[in-house]
Amino acid sequence: MDAFDRKILNCLQADGRISNQQLADDVGLSTAACWRRVKALEDQGIIRKYTALIDPDAVQQGLCVLVMVSLLRHSTEHTLAFESAMKDCSEVLQCYAVTGNADFVLRVMVSDIKAYDRFLNEKVFPLEGISQVHSNFALREIKSETALKV
Numbered sequence: 001m002d003a004f005d006r007k008i009l010n011c012l013q014a015d016g017r018i019s020n021q022q023l024a025d026d027v028g029l030s031t032a033a034c035w036r037r038v039k040a041l042e043d044q045g046i047i048r049k050y051t052a053l054i055d056p057d058a059v060q061q062g063l064c065v066l067v068m069v070s071l072l073r074h075s076t077e078h079t080l081a082f083e084s085a086m087k088d089c090s091e092v093l094q095c096y097a098v099t100g101n102a103d104f105v106l107r108v109m110v111s112d113i114k115a116y117d118r119f120l121n122e123k124v125f126p127l128e129g130i131s132q133v134h135s136n137f138a139l140r141e142i143k144s145e146t147a148l149k150v
Helices: 003-014 020-027 031-043 076-087 113-124
Strands: 063-071 092-097 104-110 130-137
Touching (some): 003 020, 063 076, 063 113, 076 092, 076 104, 104 113
Antiparallel strands (some): 063 104, 063 130, 092 104
16 A cells, blocks of 8 residues: 555545545545545455445434453354344444453444333344343443545
8 A cells, every 4th residue: 555545545534525635636646646645545344335424313313332241251153143143233323342340342323222122122132142241321422534644
């Protein structure tokens, strides 16, 4: 990855809808060279996808809950079952296997406390091997970035 690739990545992180012409102008390449580089970055998996960032409150999903989940046993079966279940939950925006007091940390977005209660009772508590679930409700968002420094 060279300086042009880094410039391309920074521009695309700032505006994923930028035209190839504008991107090429911004990074100092021809449109053909810029397109080839973007395509190569996509093919290599460096650019994973393009997306729109949506205001959660505008779509009635403004309650953010950080959930710490501990498993009863650390068997491959329970771990894979939990991971698979979380991948299928639309409420779970992020799921991390972590070290420390919990085995997993989830970022869950729902409309309200009743929706969160349904999420727990229908999608988390029925799973085998759950030992503990601790919920932390976000009071306000201080920082939320998606761009990586490249």
